[in-house]
Amino acid sequence: MAVPNYQAKCIDSRNILTILAAEGVQFLLSGEGKVPLSSCYGKTTCLLFSANWCRPCKTFIPKLVQLYDTLRARCEKIEIVFVSFDHNENEFKEDFKSMPWLAVPFDVNFNRRLLNMCHVKHLPSLIPLTWDEITSIDQEDLIGLIEDYGVEAFPFTRSRREELKAIDAAKLEGGTLEDLLAHEGRNHVENKDGRKVLVSDLVGKTIGLYFGAHWCPPCHTFNSQLLEAYNEIMTTSKEQNCFEIIFISTDRDLNEFDLSLKSMPWFAIPYLDKTRRDLCRIFGIKAIPSLVLIGEDGKIVGTNGRAIISLYGAKAFPFTQSKLGELEAALKKEGDSLPRHTKDTKHEHLLKLDMAKAYVCDSCKQRGRFWVFSCDLCDYDLHPTCIEETS
Numbered sequence: 230m231a232v233p234n235y236q237a238k239c240i241d242s243r244n245i246l247t248i249l250a251a252e253g254v255q256f257l258l259s260g261e262g263k264v265p266l267s268s269c270y271g272k273t274t275c276l277l278f279s280a281n282w283c284r285p286c287k288t289f290i291p292k293l294v295q296l297y298d299t300l301r302a303r304c305e306k307i308e309i310v311f312v313s314f315d316h317n318e319n320e321f322k323e324d325f326k327s328m329p330w331l332a333v334p335f336d337v338n339f340n341r342r343l344l345n346m347c348h349v350k351h352l353p354s355l356i357p358l359t360w361d362e363i364t365s366i367d368q369e370d371l372i373g374l375i376e377d378y379g380v381e382a383f384p385f386t387r388s389r390r391e392e393l394k395a396i397d398a399a400k401l402e403g404g405t406l407e408d409l410l411a412h413e414g415r416n417h418v419e420n421k422d423g424r425k426v427l428v429s430d431l432v433g434k435t436i437g438l439y440f441g442a443h444w445c446p447p448c449h450t451f452n453s454q455l456l457e458a459y460n461e462i463m464t465t466s467k468e469q470n471c472f473e474i475i476f477i478s479t480d481r482d483l484n485e486f487d488l489s490l491k492s493m494p495w496f497a498i499p500y501l502d503k504t505r506r507d508l509c510r511i512f513g514i515k516a517i518p519s520l521v522l523i524g525e526d527g528k529i530v531g532t533n534g535r536a537i538i539s540l541y542g543a544k545a546f547p548f549t550q551s552k553l554g555e556l557e558a559a560l561k562k563e564g565d566s567l568p569r570h571t572k573d574t575k576h577e578h579l580l581k582l583d584m585a586k587a588y589v590c591d592s593c594k595q596r597g598r599f600w601v602f603s604c605d606l607c608d609y610d611l612h613p614t615c616i617e618e619t620s
């Protein structure tokens with residue numbers, strides 16, 4: 230039998246259904262039994278290449294099921310056709326039980342040919358069978374688009390992707406706080422006791438978006454630094470109404486989220502809300518802990534809040550460039566006014582002026598930051614204000 234030439238760059242759904250028919254596929258399978266190929270006509274149809282032995286498939290399929298069910302419930306015209314790479318027919322049947330969509334009848338050789346026709350490079354792959362090359366999205370991108378946007382990715386076209394990216398960019402470049410933190414279904418954030426505050430009541434405050442998780446040890450360290458700065462800012466009567474922190478959890482489940490929140494006096498986006506994922510994507514959060522600072526005008530002040538809090542703590546409030554410039558200048562001025570070396574009555578060696586992120590003063594036993602007089606020979610540190618110079 231001559232093998233037809235399917236090298237066309239873009240295979241559209243009319244084509245693919247023709248190919249299926251030409252290959253002798255007379256029907257597709259649903260959970261109930263056989264359905265005609267024409268079940269896909271007029272619908273946004275995707276071929277799903279997947280296997281039960283493939284780990285990324287196992288994580289992706291439940292998300293796709295959720296997306297499919299949501300779209301079907303909304304009466305959207307969507308269809309997915311499973312092309313199985315399971316080891317045998319029994320495994321295929323087992324695998325297909327978890328899927329609410331259609332499948333090509335199991336045939337290893339045919340499925341492999343289909344894989345080559347569609348230029349599939351890895352599993353899982355989702356190939357949209359759209360009507361033309363201009364609107365269709367690259368197959369490489371579709372799973373990523375679904376991971377990023379969930380159900381909003383529908384109808385999986387290039388123009389939809391551009392639209393979603395434009396919405397993200399607008400939010401990043403100074404949408405309102407409500408655009409960022411709330412949506413039609415939710416206009417509040419809440420704390421560990423279930424106390425709710427309207428996002429609209431936060432407008433005009435400096436906001437810290439804190440991305441963290443209970444499973445992450447560096448988050449624990451940062452959490453205590455942030456807590457100290459927060460408490461200090463909130464007890465300054467002038468500033469307590471000007472600041473709030475919102476926790477954006479990257480915890481693995483609701484239980485861990487509750488554990489995280491327990492240690493926090495501030496508010497959080499509810500765990501089950503999609504805004505958590507949106508904010509991670511919009512701010513390109515790749516590592517936690519991370520603190521994004523938003524000024525009282527709703528504009529992003531900086532994404533380096535973690536470094537600022539670790540370095541200056543509450544002193545840096547409201548974290549604007551001018552405030553940070555002021556702190557740096559004051560620090561430099563202080564340094565310039567101190568001698569490079571000094572002798573202290575309490576210590577036998579010469580002490581050297583140094584800069585330290587954190588230390589404990591050996592005289593007053595209080596913590597110190599930045600300028601310090603240290604001994605090069607022993608572990609001895611003094612606040613510049615605790616020096617008693619020898620004559």
Ligand SMILES: [Zn+2]
Nearest residue numbers: 590593612615
């Ligand atoms: Zn001291």
Ligand SMILES: [Zn+2]
Nearest residue numbers: 578604606607
């Ligand atoms: Zn010494």
